[in-house]
Amino acid sequence: MESDILLVDLKAQYLTIKNEVDTAIHKVLDSVSFVMGPAVAEFETAFANYIGTKEALGVGSGTSALHLSLLACGVEPGDEVITSTLSFFATAEAILQAGAVPVFVDINPETYNIDASQIESALSSKTKAIIPVHLYGQSADMDPIMKIAKAHNLVVIEDACQAHGAKYKGKHCGTFGNAAAFSFYPGKNLGSYGDGGAITSSDSTVISRIKSLRDHGRQSKYIHDEMGYGERLDSIQAAVLKAKLPYLDCWTELRRQHAKTYENHLKGLELVLPRETEGCNHVYHLYVLRTPHRDKLLRYLNENGVGAALHYPLSQHEQPAIKKLGYTKPLPIAEQATKEILSLPMYPELTENQLGYIIERIRAFFKTYG
Ligand SMILES: *Cc1c(COP(=O)(O)O)cnc(C)c1O
16 A cells, blocks of 8 residues: 555545535635534534434534533432443543543443443432443444333433434434434544534423533523533534535445445454444444454554554543542453454545455454464
């Protein structure tokens, strides 16, 4: 390969939509309506229609989407919030920012999502909410999760930050919980050109709480009903997102084709490949495989110009910031997984040549070291 293959190549995508995105950005510049302008409202409507919720509300990031959702759903200091230990650290961080206590549950080793059968034993009298994470772009098993939530009167907030367009039994991720958090961090399946996020919800109480919280608890310009936050989505990001949204399903289809190509050419090696669960529409935010030779394979691929990476090297309960809080309970399935997982380059614009090279390198590795 002439140049390295990145884990995600943002430039390759920008070049395919440069005209539209540049035009959209210039329209915002001309309007000088930079915060909460018409571009934000237009994107919110388009995204709510796409996901299938009453509303979508732009916020500053996926992390603020989780944080504000927790507050809007009535999670209070001291409440316990159950979540999957295997996620980006922001899931636990948002729970802690709300003053609540994260309770980590181990994963299902096939999907890497929360093991729903272990949620009940994590419940206590203080449990207020569950945050299932649709990790790597595949929905968590929402039926049993919603059933437990209903039986115990718990709030459900989906962490859909990796799951734009993913489905569970025909419905989009982001439609199941009281609220759902999306991130538009540039490398996400729908990414802005800076930080951004959104909350989807069909619950009017939650929606009006978020509208207040994201914008300084405003009732009108300088009258504040409560303490809120400065966590709005800016107009330039909204304009970029609105220009990109019509391409999302097509980009997802390309990701799914690349996953198929990986699968067809990597099966039979000492690798566990990602598996799409029946009823789920995996959107392959990340293509994560698993091997006992992980460390060697990672080094080999990186030395050969392939931007393989780890998502994540540690589960949340193993993070230094969490251990400091006194978490000691082992969650062995996730702990073992973090030693064996490896993410291969995955983005819609990956070429056949690039895929061929990555596959050829992996096969060469197993011939030599396997
Ligand atoms: C990216 C991500 C977040 C945080 O989103 P930001 O926009 O980076 O704040 C939260 N949870 C998961 C699972 C993520 O992948």
